[in-house]
Amino acid sequence: MASHGVPRPSSSRLARTGQARAKELAKIEEYRNLVALVQEKMVEKDYTTATLSQITALLTLNPEYSTIWNYRRLILTHLLHSPNSKPQPLLQTDLKFLLPLHLTHPKAYTLYTHRHWLLQQSLLLLPASSSLPIFISELALCSTLLSRDPRNFHGWGYRRLVSEELVGMMREKGGEVVEAEFDYANRMVEANLSNFSAWHARAAWGIRVLDVRRADASERLRFFENELSLITRALYTDPYDQSLWFYHTYLLLTTCSPKSPPSPSPSRKSITTLTPPQKSHYLAQTLATLRDLLDSGDVEDCKWVFEALVVYGRMIGRVDPGRRDGGVGEEEVMGWLGKLEVLDPLRAGRWKDWKRGVGVLE
Amino acid sequence: MSLVSGPGRGGGGAKHDLPEELALFVDKHVEYIQTLDTRRDELEYWLTEHLRLSGLYWGLTALHLLGHPEALPRAETIAFVISCQHENGGFGAAPGHDAHMLYTVSAIQILATIDALDELDLPGRAGKDKVGSFIANLQDPETGTFAGDEWGETDTRFLYGALNALSLLHLLSLIDLPAAVSHVQSCANFDGGYGVSPGAESHAGQIFTCVGALAIAGRLDLVDTDRLGRWLSERQVEGGGLNGRPEKLEDVCYSWWVLSSLAMIGRLHWIDGKKLEAFILRCQDPEMGGIADRPGDMVDVFHTVFGIAGLSLLKYPGLEEVDPI
Numbered sequence: 001m002a003s004h005g006v007p008r009p010s011s012s013r014l015a016r017t018g019q020a021r022a023k024e025l026a027k028i029e030e031y032r033n034l035v036a037l038v039q040e041k042m043v044e045k046d047y048t049t050a051t052l053s054q055i056t057a058l059l060t061l062n063p064e065y066s067t068i069w070n071y072r073r074l075i076l077t078h079l080l081h082s083p084n085s086k087p088q089p090l091l092q093t094d095l096k097f098l099l100p101l102h103l104t105h106p107k108a109y110t111l112y113t114h115r116h117w118l119l120q121q122s123l124l125l126l127p128a129s130s131s132l133p134i135f136i137s138e139l140a141l142c143s144t145l146l147s148r149d150p151r152n153f154h155g156w157g158y159r160r161l162v163s164e165e166l167v168g169m170m171r172e173k174g175g176e177v178v179e180a181e182f183d184y185a186n187r188m189v190e191a192n193l194s195n196f197s198a199w200h201a202r203a204a205w206g207i208r209v210l211d212v213r214r215a216d217a218s219e220r221l222r223f224f225e226n227e228l229s230l231i232t233r234a235l236y237t238d239p240y241d242q243s244l245w246f247y248h249t250y251l252l253l254t255t256c257s258p259k260s261p262p263s264p265s266p267s268r269k270s271i272t273t274l275t276p277p278q279k280s281h282y283l284a285q286t287l288a289t290l291r292d293l294l295d296s297g298d299v300e301d302c303k304w305v306f307e308a309l310v311v312y313g314r315m316i317g318r319v320d321p322g323r324r325d326g327g328v329g330e331e332e333v334m335g336w337l338g339k340l341e342v343l344d345p346l347r348a349g350r351w352k353d354w355k356r357g358v359g360v361l362e
Numbered sequence: 363m364s365l366v367s368g369p370g371r372g373g374g375g376a377k378h379d380l381p382e383e384l385a386l387f388v389d390k391h392v393e394y395i396q397t398l399d400t401r402r403d404e405l406e407y408w409l410t411e412h413l414r415l416s417g418l419y420w421g422l423t424a425l426h427l428l429g430h431p432e433a434l435p436r437a438e439t440i441a442f443v444i445s446c447q448h449e450n451g452g453f454g455a456a457p458g459h460d461a462h463m464l465y466t467v468s469a470i471q472i473l474a475t476i477d478a479l480d481e482l483d484l485p486g487r488a489g490k491d492k493v494g495s496f497i498a499n500l501q502d503p504e505t506g507t508f509a510g511d512e513w514g515e516t517d518t519r520f521l522y523g524a525l526n527a528l529s530l531l532h533l534l535s536l537i538d539l540p541a542a543v544s545h546v547q548s549c550a551n552f553d554g555g556y557g558v559s560p561g562a563e564s565h566a567g568q569i570f571t572c573v574g575a576l577a578i579a580g581r582l583d584l585v586d587t588d589r590l591g592r593w594l595s596e597r598q599v600e601g602g603g604l605n606g607r608p609e610k611l612e613d614v615c616y617s618w619w620v621l622s623s624l625a626m627i628g629r630l631h632w633i634d635g636k637k638l639e640a641f642i643l644r645c646q647d648p649e650m651g652g653i654a655d656r657p658g659d660m661v662d663v664f665h666t667v668f669g670i671a672g673l674s675l676l677k678y679p680g681l682e683e684v685d686p687i
Contacts, residue, residue, distance in 0.1 A: 004613065006660040008647060027405050035408075039458060065412050067460040070513060113515040120514075151610065157562050164561075196608040200563040203552055242596055242608050250552040253589075269552075346598050349631035350591070359588045359629070 034058050042071050047078035056097060063101045069110050073117060080125060087125040091118050092134070099141075106149060112158050119162070123169075132169060138162045143184075150188060156197050160204075175212035182209045193234050196243035203250055207269050220272035227251055227271070228282070232289055239293060245304045249311075249361065256283050257362050258318045280320035283312050287328065303343040306336045310354065311361045318362075384643055386678065387651060391666060392430045394651030395421040398663060414456040415446055419468040420667040422475055427670050427682045431476075440478050443469050444487065451492030452511075463500055463510045466493065467523035474530045494533035497524045505548075506541030507559070517558050518549055522571035525578040526687075534578075543579050546572045554589025566597060566606040570619040573626050577687045587627045594624050595632035602637030603656070613655045614645045614665045617672025625675055625686035635676045642669045 038058055041051040055072050059065065076094065080087050095118055098111055105111060119138065122131040142159035145152055163181050167174035182205035188198035206227070210220055231248050238244065254260055254270035256279040274282070290309050299305055313328035313336070320327070340351045353359045398421060401407045410417070418439065425433045446453045446469060452461025453469040470493065473479045482490045500509045501524065508520040521542055528534045548560040549572055555564025556572035569590070576582050597604040597620045603612025604620045617638060624630045644657040645665070652661030653669035674684040 003660045003662050004655050005611075008654065008658055008660045021403070024405055025403060028403070028408055031405065031408055062409050062412075064409075066462065067412065067454065067458070070460050070511075073513060109515070113513065116515070117513060151607070153563065153565060153607075157558055160561055161559075194609050197563050200551070204561050246553050246593070246608065254552060346600075346602075346634040346637065347595050347632055348634070350595055350629075353632070359591055359632075361588055361592060 031061060034061070038068065038071065042074070047075045049079070051075060052079075060101070063105045063108050064110055066110050069114050072114070076121075080121060087121070088130055091122050091126075094118055095134070102141075102145060103148075106145060106152055107154060109154070112154055115158070116161065119165070128169065135162055135166050135169065139166075146188070150192060150195050151197050153197070156201065160201075178205060178208045178212045181205045193238060194241050194243050196246065199243050199247045203247065207271065210271065217272070224251070224255060224271045228286075235289075236293065239299045239302045239305060242304065245308065248308070252282070252286060252312065253361060255279070256312075256319065257315065259362055276320055280316060280323060283316040283319060286312050287316065301343055303340055306339045306343065309333075309336045310340070314360060315362065384640060386643060386670075386673065386680070387646055387648055388428050388430075388680070390648070390651030391646075391653070391670070392425060392428055392433050392651075394647075394661070395425055395663060395666070396433055412455045412459060414459075415443065415453060415465040415472070416455065416468045417663055418442065419472050419475075420663045422472055424663070424667040424670050426475060427667075427674050427684060429680065429682055436476055436478070439472065439476060440481050443472055444481065447488060449488065451488045451494070451496035453493075461496065461511065463497065463508065463520045463523050466497060467527045469493075470527040470530050479531065490531050490533065494528060494531055494536050497527055498533075498536035500524065501537050501542070503538065503541070506538060506543070506545035508542075518546065518556060518568050518571045518575070519558075521545065522575045522578075525575045529578050539579055543576065543581050543584070546575050547584055550586065552589075553593045554586040554591075555593050564593065564607070566594070566604070566616050566619040566623070569594070569623050573623045574687050577626050582626065585627055587629070591624065591627055591629035591632055594620050595629065598633045598638065602634065602639075602641035604633070604638065611656070612641070614642055614653055614672070615655065615668040617642055618668035618675075621672050621675050622686035630675070639673060639676050639678060642672055645669060 034054065034057060038051070038054050041054065052072065052075050055068055055075070058068055059072070062068075076090065079085060080090060095115065098115055101108070101111055115138070119131075119135065122134050126134075139159065139162060142155055142162065145155040146159070149155065159181075163177055166177045170177055182202070185198050185201035185205055188195055189202055192198070206223070210223060213219065215223065228251055231244060231251060234241075234244050235248065251271070255272060255274050258279075260270055287309065290305055290312070293299055293305055294309075309328075310333055313333050316323065317327040334355065337351055337355050340354075341348055344351070350359065398417070422434055422439065425431060443453070445457045446455070446459070446465065448454065448461040450461060451466075452463075453466045454461050455465045459465070470479070473481060479490065482488065482493060497508075500511070500520065501507070502509065502516065505516075506521075507516045507518075508524045509516050510520045524537065525534070525539075525542065528536060545560075546556065549556045549558075549562065549568070551557060551564045553564050555566075555569045557563050557565060557568050562568070573582070573585060573590075576584055596608070597606070597616060599605060599612045601612060603614070604616040605612050606616045606619065621630065621633075621638070624632060641657075642653065645654045645659070646652070646669075647654065647661045650661075652663070653666040654661045655665050670681065671684050674681040675686060677683075
């Protein structure tokens with residue numbers, strides 16, 4: 001259906017030879033017979049291991065067939081609750097069955113849904129001492145999937161789901177999971193600065209880590225300074241990478257904006273609460289860094305630097321209107337906006353709005 | 363009836379006022395969509411049966427936008443939709459497939475498009491109320507979110523689908539709308555975008571579902587328009603196409619997810635529409651019809667409808683106007 005990145009064959013290649021056609025028709029027949037057989041077994045309520053293996057064969061041919069996954073869960077439910085049932089091997093065998101399918105179909109929703117269902121069953125049917133190791137090994141699986149594709153949306157999402165559940169399962173030791181996930185996000189960032197998924201995770205777990213550590217105001221401020229200096233160094237490494245700028249914006253907007261805090265919205269959760277003079281201090285420091293980056297000479301065509309100058313240049317005057325140095329003048333801001341129009345014509349409409357003071361980040 | 367399958371095989375000529383490389387091959391796309399259901403000798407046809415009803419919705423919508431609403435037979439369309447319905451009111455992807463939110467939404471959208479929602483209330487059928495309660499029962503009373511079916515997978519896609527279908531059925535009163543709205547809010551991220559669930563990374567597709575849900579609920583005031591507008595406008599890459607997340611490849615389907623979200627928050631002018639238009643047109647299969655994810659790739663009906671819908675939002679001449687929600 002939704003084919004992504006599959007090259008279009010030429011029309012001559014589409015005209016299949018007689019032999020290829022016969023082969024495809026035979027495959028269709030085999031597949032449809034298997035579907036019919038499984039459906040028949042389900043109508044007969046033949047919830048046995050024999051039906052389960054036919055379902056295994058069918059799902060191996062087509063892992064996105066969601067109704068067949070439902071059938072699988074019906075049978076497993078039956079088997080898990082029958083007398084003399086051995087839930088642990090049943091659940092683990094099914095988790096193993098999924099492994100090769102994840103590798104061939106890394107974006108199939110059905111596989112993650114089924115995995116998650118198996119985990120829920122382990123919580124219901126196994127003692128905590130047995131379900132806990134299953135959850136922990138799931139994180140290892142996520143690491144494997146994310147090492148193959150560090151941006152896999154499903155892999156990151158599933159990892160978050162499992163680790164959130166682990167936080168609850170570990171009770172008073174749940175904080176260790178939060179710390180470990182924050183570390184994992186950091187390692188992924190270090191491995192590749194362009195990984196926005198990892199920056200996202202770093203932001204999300206970073207806030208949680210501070211809560212787990214019961215960090216006081218000074219620890220929070222230290223954490224913020226640490227993040228700011230880290231992202232600043234990263235910007236010097238690759239000022240053209242938008243992932244870095246989004247994280248930079250996150251740090252400054254949630255702490256230094258005249259609007260922050262308080263805000264109930266999760267989109268504006270911040271690491272620390274700053275006073276107006278502190279906001280002014282960090283904005284001034286940031287502006288100095290950005291000017292320095294520009295003076296370094298080789299980023300004159302980097303629109304991100306100018307965007308940041310505009311945002312924080314405007315913001316500093318609003319945070320601290322009485323600055324002795326007078327902040328940043330409107331003329332200079334307009335100059336940067338002019339640069340943006342030249343460097344980034346795709347978004348000319350945004351720069352035009354920003355010139356009128358409409359839609360500027362705050 | 364299927365409209366989900368592999369490459370196009372249209373034919374015939376088409377005349378255009380625009381230069382050839384920039385023209386929309388309307389006739390070829392119509393023919394491509396019309397022939398999708400005749401491809402039962404392809405394995406792909408059978409492997410995609412679990413998407414049938416959505417495929418029909420995508421094809422039908424594309425035809426309506428192309429100004430050829432009659433290109434699929436109305437009675438057959440209705441009969442196929444009804445054949446997918448279960449006693450509980452929900453719809454499966456095809457006969458024999460379990461009921462699920464996604465296909466129930468597609469069914470309602472198809473019937474609404476061809477002005478046939480009353481078919482649901484004919485004697486012997488489940489009735490609109492039962493469809494409404496199938497959807498409403500999938501809401502989690504605690505968090506406000508929606509599951510796809512009884513097996514419990516939750517996703518902001520299902521929440522949007524529920525609100526979309528219930529609003530078409532005038533049955534939004536069946537659910538706890540404020541709870542759904544607050545769930546969407548809990549999925550908001552620092553970049554102004556939204557994810558699959560609270561804490562999940564922003565993704566253009568999920569942004570469409572969350573902003574769309576807020577639009578239906580009349581709560582667009584909750585969107586962080588400036589941050590989201592910035593993030594969405596940065597989806598446009600040099601070639602004119604849009605990607606779904608930072609540093610990813612452009613893809614025609616985001617012409618819809620990103621563009622409609624920008625339209626809903628009043629920031630459509632924050633990207634270069636002309637360049638996007640040219641990118642979508644380059645993704646057409648000029649010989650056999652249909653639109654692909656990127657130029658030269660295999661076409662499918664999913665990218666075909668979202669490419670055409672994108673062009674419609676960009677006011678491409680000759681297309682019917684699409685509602686961004």
